[in-house]
Amino acid sequence: MRLDAKMPGGPLEKKWDKHRFELKLVNPANKRKFNIIVVGTGLAGGSAAATLAELGYNVKNFCIQDSPRRAHSIAAQGGINAAKNYTNEGDSIWRLFYDTVKGGDFRAREANVYRLAQVSNNIIDQCVAQGVPFARDYGGLLANRSFGGAQVSRTFYARGQTGQQLLLGAYSSLSRQIAAGKVEMFPRREMLDLVVINGQARGIVVRNLITGEIENHEAHAVVLCTGGYGNVFFLSTNAMASNVTAAYRAYKRGAFFANPCFTQIHPTCIPVHGDYQSKLTLMSESLRNDGRVWVPKKPGDKRPPHQIPESERDYYLENKYPSFGNLVPRDVASRNAKEQCDMGKGAGETGLAVYLDFEDAIKRDGKDVIEKKYGNLFQMYEKITDQNPYETPMMIFPAVHYTMGGLWVDYNLMSTVDGLFVLGEANFSDHGANRLGASALMQGLADGYFVIPYTIGGYLTGTSLPDVGTDHPAFRDAAGQARSRINKLLSVKGKRTVDDFHRELGLIMWDHCGMGRNDEGLRKAKKMIQELRGEFWENVLVPGSDGDFNQSLERAGRVADFLEFSELMIRDALDRRESCGGHFNEAFQTEENEAMRDDENFCHVAAWEYAGDDKEPEFHKEPLVFENVELTQRSYK
Ligand SMILES: Cc1cc2nc3c(=O)[nH]c(=O)nc-3n(C[C@H](O)[C@H](O)[C@H](O)COP(=O)(O)OP(=O)(O)OC[C@H]3O[C@@H](n4cnc5c(N)ncnc54)[C@H](O)[C@@H]3O)c2cc1C
Secondary structure (H helix, E strand, O other): OOOOOOOOOOOHHHHHHHHHHHOOOOOHHHHOOOEEEEEOOOHHHHHHHHHHHHHOOEEEEEOOOOOHHHOHHHHOOOOEEOOOOOOOOOOOHHHHHHHHHHHOOOOOOHHHHHHHHHHHHHHHHHHHHHOOOOOEOOOOOEOOEOOOOOOOOOEEOOOOOHHHHHHHHHHHHHHHHHHOOOEEEEOOEEEEEEEEEOOEEEEEEEEEOOOOOEEEEEOOEEEEOOOOOHHHHOOOOOOOOOOOHHHHHHHHOOOOEEOOOOEEEEEEEOOOOOOOOOOOOEOOHHHHHOOEEEEEOOOOOOOOHHHOOHHHEEOHHHHHOOOOHHHOOHHHHHHHHHHHHHOOOOOOOOOOOEEEEOHHHHHHHOHHHHHHHHHHHHHHHHHHHOOOOOOOOEEEEEEEEEEOOEEOOOOOOEOOOEOEEEOHHHEOOOOOOOOOOOOHHHHHHHHHHHHHHHHHHHHHHOOOOOOOOOOOHHHHHHHHHHHHHHHHHHHHOOOEEHHHHHHHHHHHHHHHHOOOEOHHHHHHHHHHHHHHHHHHHHHEEOOOOOOOOOHHHHHHHHHHHHHHHHHHHHHHHHHOOOOEOOEOEOOOEOOOOOEOOOHHHHOEEEEEEOOOOOOOOEEEEEEOOOOOOOOOOOOOO
8 A cells, every 4th residue: 555645746835725625614504514523532533623613513522531631631730832932032933843843853854834823823812712721921922932843932821830821721512512512522441442344434433431332433534632651651740541552552453553663752751660550641841941951071970969060960961952052952962861870970879860950040049939830840840749849950850741643644634544634642642753842732632633623524525425324244343352351351350450551551651662772672672571471371360350341451551552563563663773862772872972963775664554463563664855955963052
């Protein structure tokens, strides 16, 4: 199968307008005849469901949580990018586009990223109209702060709770449509399979997480907005329920998985503090606007930070990258933190931390100003660590945070299965090999509010979609398979808990497919995962039954999928014979230890096709063509 990204022709700036004009429209009366399933209620799913319903489509919206408001997006802290240039610093759509392509180490599609930058400004207008309480400057304009990989301040924010406020905005639009009867809401449902009939996505199979009942839902198109798979590493900043199941099931039904090895490790998280921990906490990148990152100059220096004089501190990011300083992109900041710790200069008892210090900012601006900007983040830090960051520097360390890989989609956000659209973090998206801070919220809302409403119409109106009922054999088969998998999980009755398997898988992935990778480690990890998967199906303990609320059973299904999917990540990492962004193969680095790309051979999207349980996946390549930016070695010096 040849991958066709359906890229519109013409100049970059005109592509999206031209495409929107050329897409066929569904007239308002006909929209009522179409049923659309949206899985997920985060920023991507919530905005898509609300907008499609507002247009007149009949929407069924599903999520795992008890309320759409509890989707993982609510955790987003720092902000959302847009090219408004309110600050007069010289920002523009072009600059946001360029920064994002460069930030992603030139492994994203130019046209997608340009569209993202174009609609970024509409997103801010839409959210303000919904009443999202963005921070404002003294003159009343919306305020901005800086995020990594940019030299202009273009990040709109609502204290350290931007995701929450944006999600409440999307949720209010969604609620309006629920009340109007255009969205039927299905909370506490987990999608377990995609139903494909005659090559078209026509429905899903879900488990009712309260009653255990398996339900079939039919539609004319399915929109997956199920988030990222960072929890494959067990410890991550993601919500506990974030998973790969929906995307992985779609992969098994024919949707290609793109760049699965592209994982983002965020440089500023609260370090791991014990064996029983199941979650990591992010300290937003916005803190690097004012916080200064440093380690002691001397390896092994264990003095408390206030006893280390200025002359004996190494502000390694400011020294090495004078142009961007503490605001280098995440992949660069993470690798440098690891490098300092590997040299024995790490802080704290474990030596696996660096300092993020606000002393200078507090002296300069006053505690009140810092508290206004970051108060809730400082409070969160103090609650978790019992240390007061106004008085002593924070200790931070990189942690798994985001996944740039995801289901492959074309310019219309449609996967390789007709009628299956994928939005937000679940698609392989616009971020290339490394996502810049504050651009995930931008992408999720761009996809949901401004892209899918147009592109789904083009599909629905130009496609023959014969009636199928949930009594179609394809539904029976998929539901039967979901049931027998659940029974299999319950019948093992082994001795190890699901979390115990998950923790071991996470460690394997962190050690061998994390911040630094090498061929030997990746091969070793592949073998270890195969053995662990074998043991899982012989020795996992899933208590309870399938007839009621059973979170062990839910988790068991997700971990079973992670145990298969992780092998695909490793396969992809082994195959990419270069380093780029978050994929850092130690064999491919510059003299200054930066990622070394191979544009001649690897300037492509790697898309994997499922070929069978005991078969290697098939590789497909979508070449990336750069006509507007020059491919260069990324430099933030
Ligand atoms: C701590 C933290 C802070 C962040 N801060 C920022 C920030 O400041 N700026 C920024 O741009 N980005 C930030 N990000 C990233 C950003 O929050 C996410 O990438 C984004 O919110 C993902 O949105 P989404 O709609 O794609 O998915 P999610 O918000 O993850 O939503 C997924 C939805 O899918 C549902 N779902 C999943 N699987 C199934 C299934 N099998 N069946 C049914 N439903 C399912 C879930 O219930 C949920 O409703 C942050 C991330 C973290 C972890």
